[in-house]
Amino acid sequence: MAVETRAEGHAIELRPVIANEATSVPAPEAVFRLEQLSCWYGPFRAVKDIDLAVGAKRITAIIGPSGTGKSTLLRALNRMNDLIEGAHVTGQVTYHGVELYAPEVDPVEVRRRIGMVFQKPNPFPKTIYENVAFGPRVAGVRGKDKLDEIVESSLRRAAIWDEVKDKLGSLGTALSGGQQQRLCIARAIAVEPDVILMDEPCSALDPVATLRIEELMWELKQNYTIIIVTHNMQQAARASDETVFLTMDEDRAGYLVEKGPTAQLFTNPQNRLTEDYVSGRFG
Amino acid sequence: MIGAGNAPGPMDLRGSVARRRREAIIRGLFMAAAGTSILISLLIIASLVGEAWSFLSRVDLSTLVSDGWFPRRGRYDLATLISGTLVISAIGMVVAAPLGLAAAIYLSEYASPRRRRFFKPILETLAGVPSVVLGFYALAVLAPTIIQPLCGNNSLFSMGAAGLGVGILITPLVASVAEDAMHAVPLSLREASYGLGARQRSTSLRVVVPAAVSGIVAALILGLSRAIGETMIVAIVAGAVGGSQFTINPCYPGQTMTAAMTALATGSDQVRGDALAFPSLFFVGLVLFLVTLTLNVVSERFVRRYRRAI
Amino acid sequence: MAGQPATVRLSPAQEAVRRALEGNRFNVGQLWFQLLLLGSLLVVFVVLITLLLDVLQLGLPVLLERGVDFLTAGTSSNADIAGIGQGIFGSLLIIMFVAMLAFPIGIGAAIYLEEYAYDTRLTRFLNASVRNLAGVPAIVYGLLGLAVFVIFLGPLTGGRSVIAGGLTMGVLVLPIVVITTAESLRAVPQSIREAGYGVGATKWQVIRSHVLPYAAPGILTGSILTIARAIGETAPLILAGGVLGGFATRPGTGAVETLQGPYTALPLIIFNWSRQPSDTFREIAAAAIIALLVFILLLNATAIYLRNRFERRW
Numbered sequence: 001m002a003v004e005t006r007a008e009g010h011a012i013e014l015r016p017v018i019a020n021e022a023t024s025v026p027a028p029e030a031v032f033r034l035e036q037l038s039c040w041y042g043p044f045r046a047v048k049d050i051d052l053a054v055g056a057k058r059i060t061a062i063i064g065p066s067g068t069g070k071s072t073l074l075r076a077l078n079r080m081n082d083l084i085e086g087a088h089v090t091g092q093v094t095y096h097g098v099e100l101y102a103p104e105v106d107p108v109e110v111r112r113r114i115g116m117v118f119q120k121p122n123p124f125p126k127t128i129y130e131n132v133a134f135g136p137r138v139a140g141v142r143g144k145d146k147l148d149e150i151v152e153s154s155l156r157r158a159a160i161w162d163e164v165k166d167k168l169g170s171l172g173t174a175l176s177g178g179q180q181q182r183l184c185i186a187r188a189i190a191v192e193p194d195v196i197l198m199d200e201p202c203s204a205l206d207p208v209a210t211l212r213i214e215e216l217m218w219e220l221k222q223n224y225t226i227i228i229v230t231h232n233m234q235q236a237a238r239a240s241d242e243t244v245f246l247t248m249d250e251d252r253a254g255y256l257v258e259k260g261p262t263a264q265l266f267t268n269p270q271n272r273l274t275e276d277y278v279s280g281r282f283g
Numbered sequence: 284m285i286g287a288g289n290a291p292g293p294m295d296l297r298g299s300v301a302r303r304r305r306e307a308i309i310r311g312l313f314m315a316a317a318g319t320s321i322l323i324s325l326l327i328i329a330s331l332v333g334e335a336w337s338f339l340s341r342v343d344l345s346t347l348v349s350d351g352w353f354p355r356r357g358r359y360d361l362a363t364l365i366s367g368t369l370v371i372s373a374i375g376m377v378v379a380a381p382l383g384l385a386a387a388i389y390l391s392e393y394a395s396p397r398r399r400r401f402f403k404p405i406l407e408t409l410a411g412v413p414s415v416v417l418g419f420y421a422l423a424v425l426a427p428t429i430i431q432p433l434c435g436n437n438s439l440f441s442m443g444a445a446g447l448g449v450g451i452l453i454t455p456l457v458a459s460v461a462e463d464a465m466h467a468v469p470l471s472l473r474e475a476s477y478g479l480g481a482r483q484r485s486t487s488l489r490v491v492v493p494a495a496v497s498g499i500v501a502a503l504i505l506g507l508s509r510a511i512g513e514t515m516i517v518a519i520v521a522g523a524v525g526g527s528q529f530t531i532n533p534c535y536p537g538q539t540m541t542a543a544m545t546a547l548a549t550g551s552d553q554v555r556g557d558a559l560a561f562p563s564l565f566f567v568g569l570v571l572f573l574v575t576l577t578l579n580v581v582s583e584r585f586v587r588r589y590r591r592a593i
Numbered sequence: 594m595a596g597q598p599a600t601v602r603l604s605p606a607q608e609a610v611r612r613a614l615e616g617n618r619f620n621v622g623q624l625w626f627q628l629l630l631l632g633s634l635l636v637v638f639v640v641l642i643t644l645l646l647d648v649l650q651l652g653l654p655v656l657l658e659r660g661v662d663f664l665t666a667g668t669s670s671n672a673d674i675a676g677i678g679q680g681i682f683g684s685l686l687i688i689m690f691v692a693m694l695a696f697p698i699g700i701g702a703a704i705y706l707e708e709y710a711y712d713t714r715l716t717r718f719l720n721a722s723v724r725n726l727a728g729v730p731a732i733v734y735g736l737l738g739l740a741v742f743v744i745f746l747g748p749l750t751g752g753r754s755v756i757a758g759g760l761t762m763g764v765l766v767l768p769i770v771v772i773t774t775a776e777s778l779r780a781v782p783q784s785i786r787e788a789g790y791g792v793g794a795t796k797w798q799v800i801r802s803h804v805l806p807y808a809a810p811g812i813l814t815g816s817i818l819t820i821a822r823a824i825g826e827t828a829p830l831i832l833a834g835g836v837l838g839g840f841a842t843r844p845g846t847g848a849v850e851t852l853q854g855p856y857t858a859l860p861l862i863i864f865n866w867s868r869q870p871s872d873t874f875r876e877i878a879a880a881a882i883i884a885l886l887v888f889i890l891l892l893n894a895t896a897i898y899l900r901n902r903f904e905r906r907w
Contacts, residue, residue: 083790085712098296106298112793113296122784124803134802135792184788191792302795309797310709316701317710320722320771323764327733330740385633393627402634409637411889412644413825415860416882419867420644423651423875451640484626505728512730514828519867541732545831548739568736572729579728 031056031195031225032077037091038253039072039081046072048253049091052244059217059226061240061262063233065277068246069254070229071119074197077227078114079107096194112139115188119200121180123172123187128155128164131172131183135191150190157223158186159216178209185216189224196220198228202235214239233278237266245274331572334565342559351528352538354547354560363529364567367442367537371517372510374446374533375453379506382450383457384499390458391465392487410455418519421448426520434534440522443533448516457506464498464589465491501585508578512571514541540571648886652879663880668857672873675866677881680859683755684824687858690759691766691823696816699770706771707778708800727768734765735832743833751853753834758856761833766823770816777811778804810903814896821892825885827860859885 032054039047047069054060062070072081079100081087093100100110112135124131132151141147151168155161160182164175172183181201188196198217202210217226217239230236236243243266244259258271269275342359352363386406390399426444434441468491476486492499522536530537538546547564603611656663659676666676702723710716738761742750750756781804789799805812834855863885866878 078791080787080790083787095296100296102296105296106303108302108793108795109296109298110793111791115793116791118784118787118791120784122782122788124785124788125807134789134794138792138794138798138802187788187792306795306797310705313701313705313709316698317705317719319698320702320719320726320768323737323767324722324726326741327729327737330737331733334740382633382636385630386637389627389630389634393630405634405638405641409641411821411893412641413827413860413885413889415825415827415863415867416644416648416886419863419878419882420640420647422867423879424643424647451637454637482620482623484623508728509730512732514730514732515864518828518831519864541730541828544732544736545828548735548832548834565736565740568733572733575728575730575733576725579725583724 029056030054031096033092033094035092035094037073037076037089037093039069039076039089040087041072041084042086045251045253047076047246048249048255050256052256052259054225054227055242056225057221057223058241059221059228059239060242060244061236062227062229062244062246063231063236063277064246064254064257065248066231067252067254068248070246071199073246073254074199074227074229075116077195078116078197079110080116082107112191113193114195114197115191115193117181117184117188117196117198117201120204121177121184123175123180123183125171125173127169128172128175128183129168132186132190135187139191154186154190155183157189157220158182159212159219160186176209178205178212181205181209181213182216185213185220189220193224195225195227198226200229200231203231210235233280237262237278245271245277247273247277327572331565331569334562335569338559338562338566341562352543354543354563359559359563360529361567361570364538364540364543366529366531367521368511368539368541370442370531370533370537371446371449371521371539372507374443375449375510375513376503376507378447378450379454379457379510380503383454383502383506384461386454386458387461387465387499387502388487388492391462392483392491406455406458409451410459414452414513414515415519417448417452418516420451421445421516421520430534437534438522438536440520440536441534442521442537445517445521445537445539446533448520449510449513452513452516453506453509456509457502460502460505460586461495461499464495464502467498467589468494495589497585497589501582501589504578504582504585508575508582511539511578512541512575514545517542518545540567543567544571648879648882650879651876652881652883655876655880656883663877664884668862672866672869672871672877675877677859677862677884679857680862680881681884683758683856683858684860686755686852686856687759687762687830688820688824690756691763691820692816694760694763695767695770695819699767700774700812702767703771703774703778704800704805707775708796708804723768723771727772730828731765731826732828732832734761735829737761737764738829738833753855754853755856756852758830758833758858761829762823762826765826765829766819769819769822773815773819774808774812777808777815780811781807810899814900817892817896817899821889821896824858824888824892825860827858827864830858830861831864859888 030053032052034050034052034054037047037050037052038045050073062073064070075081076089077093077095077100081089089101095110095114099105124134126134129151132154133147136147136150141150152161152165155164160179163179164183172180175183181204185196185201202213205213214235217228220226221241228236228240240262242259243262245257245265246254247257249255258265258269258274260270265274266278269278347359347361352360386402390402394402421444422439425447426439426441429447430441430443431437431439434443472490472494473486476490481490517539518541521539521542544564544567547560663676664681665678666674667679669675706716706720706723710719738757742757742760743753746757750760785803785807786799789803794802859881863878863881866874866881869875869878
């Protein structure tokens with residue numbers, strides 16, 4: 001059941017019913033709470049004063065023009081920005097009530113609970129089996145049987161098991177782009193995270209592979225909280241429950257313009273900038 | 284166990300102390316390994332300066348300007364060594380600069396991929412020949428066929444032969460650094476030149492070489508530094524085993540700083556003779572170290588300049 | 594297109610254009626310059642050829658005549674029976690010391706500088722130290738070896754022994770190992786590290802499981818080339834005592850005594866024999882050079898083979 005928007009010529013097809021029922025997040029269910037979060041690279045502020053609550057077991061999309069700090073914001077949630085010299089945050093991120101950037105918190109533990117799928121598929125130059133088994137291994141899982149089980153279930157849940165079950169010993173890098181990305185999703189799932197962050201996971205893939213991943217996301221939503229950064233508005237509209245719109249300030253810092261249930265944000269945006277963006281007038 | 288789809292309590296994100304300690308220990312080990320480089324630098328300086336000072340403080344300064352370097356007889360004319368080093372290095376640079384730069388220009392601007400595949404390994408093979416072998420070559424081939432005819436069939440041992448050998452030794456080094464610099468010149472500059480109708484010779488000489496000049500200077504300075512520090516070729520073919528008079532005639536034998544040090548050590552199983560012969564070894568070594576260090580640091584400045592300009 | 598004439602008559606104006614465009618393609622000045630440049634490479638080529646020919650001409654007869662005996666015989670003042678056996682033994686021992694000392698420390702230092710260190714003044718100073726050490730002349734390392742390993746640590750090393758010589762060479766080669774290893778580590782794509790961190794691996798787990806395996810071929814190749822360089826170095830060994838004579842060969846000499854006693858190495862033998870005036874010594878020097886060059890050639894070939902083999906993997 002397609003729904004036309006007010007935008008000129010841009011018909012945006014929305015998932016029927018389910019998306020329309022998304023409501024804003026009641027307080028106890030929030031997985032993440034961001035309070036005045038700013039992300040800095042040295043003296044440069046990439047993301048400014050974000051206030052946001054992310055709900056559990058749903059797909060939240062972060063959209064906006066390029067350069068607005070969407071990836072930076074995403075990477076702040078699993079402390080991947082720690083890897084970049086000079087990167088730091090101000091403000092607060094709480095994850096299930098725990099302050100993520102508290103000094104006692106170990107980023108390694110954070111990343112076992114909050115997994116990530118990257119823009120360009122980056123399977124390890126190892127076998128498919130090794131790719132998926134690496135995460136559980138470093139988390140302390142021993143024993144071939146247990147690992148075999150985890151590998152199979154992860155590859156199944158990533159909807160790629162049938163395609164690779166006979167070649168688990170072949171190189172992960174030999175798969176096609178779409179398959180590599182699903183392998184990366186399996187890899188992320190293997191450590192049984194709570195949240196999966198996806199940084200433009202389909203931008204390097206063809207439309208058919210993209211659609212498969214979107215379908216996969218919809219299935220994964222039942223077990224994981226998913227936050228996806230995407231350049232592709234139609235994808236956000238198709239595939240997410242909540243949408244967050246960022247844009248750039250004069251000082252090149254990204255800030256949150258509007259957030260809300262996807263259907264509502266796309267059909268009835270509250271903010272003029274949001275409306276301009278989703279109707280394709282800029283960005 | 285892993286992950287945990289459920290909400291973690293405040294304890295859970297702290298991670299295991301044992302793991303963090305292990306990571307810190309591993310980091311410390313690697314840091315110690317890196318620290319050895321500083322340790323070695325300090326050791327070099329300490330060992331050199333200690334004995335060099337022992338020499339300087341005890342030596343009769345008049346012997347420093349005496350005629351010739353004859354350490355076992357107590358004559359420590361540094362000028363002999365320095366002039367020997369300079370003559371041999373100069374001859375070496377006269378050989379290596381044109382050869383190396385020409386090779387670099389050819390490989391960078393003219394050579395087709397197939398020719399590159401043939402000629403670059405030739406340079407790399409020469410770079411892999413140990414200096415002792417080149418010393419033999421200088422004695423067996425270069426001295427009789429080139430130097431002796433030119434110098435009127437003097438002795439087989441001469442600074443000229445050593446200079447030629449050193450020149451051949453450093454040519455690959457000069458060529459490779461210079462070629463790197465030229466290669467780094469952006470294609471757009473060359474295209475601009477060709478677009479104006481210039482040909483390869485003009486483009487290479489008037490556009491690429493000037494653009495790569497910092498790198499080329501770096502190559503030459505590095506070559507010079509290497510030439511000054513070279514020991515074996517000189518020790519084999521420049522003559523002057525026990526000591527040498529002051530001379531700048533390349534047809535005669537001569538002594539460099541480097542070879543003087545080996546002579547002191549090989550004269551017999553121990554360094555004997557005048558009591559200061561041993562510390563003089565370190566004094567010369569200190570001078571050599573300071574000279575090459577300065578040249579290398581200067582060369583690095585030039586390298587940074589061309590790297591930044593890209 | 595059938596039916597068109599093979600040559601077309603051009604108008605005078607067109608003819609002028611054709612001549613202008615084609616006229617100067619063969620330019621003597623350009624050709625002369627290119628040949629001049631090529632000449633430099635040919636000079637290098639000629640040098641290599643004459644070197645090889647001379648060495649082969651002098652040394653090959655010796656090898657053919659004396660065969661394995663030349664490779665195993667000890668040093669002697671009689672050129673007809675002198676061999677390079679002790680030299681090969683010494684060189685192998687020195688390589689062993691280099692591998693034990695320079696590789697672990699050098700690779701460890703490189704891992705620290707590339708993977709762990711933050712960009713601080715200290716780090717930049719460490720990097721600069723390594724680069725400067727790489728440019729220090731070999732003979733200065735000889736002085737270091739003499740002062741530290743021969744004299745200061747004399748009781749431990751036995752003075753002018755192969756231990757001292759090996760340690761000296763290890764120190765000389767260390768900066769090169771650091772630099773080549775660092776280059777191999779830098780070549781590892783950052784995306785692999787990120788993927789590792791992303792599933793919750795620690796820094797050491799990422800390095801051990803992903804960075805090092807990826808960089809291993811490059812590190813291995815660099816190490817082999819370093820050894821090829823080390824076996825040709827002579828100057829430091831002269832100062833660290835290994836000039837005349839050879840290893841202690843009295844029966845009943847234990848391993849430790851051998852290591853702590855006098856020694857020699859292949860390039861040192863070449864050095865000694867080169868300086869003897871007699872023709873026979875020059876011939877065996879050439880034969881020894883052949884042995885050394887063959888060894889170096891084998892090492893280089895191995896390195897190139899390994900590099901090509903691993904480059905095909907991904």
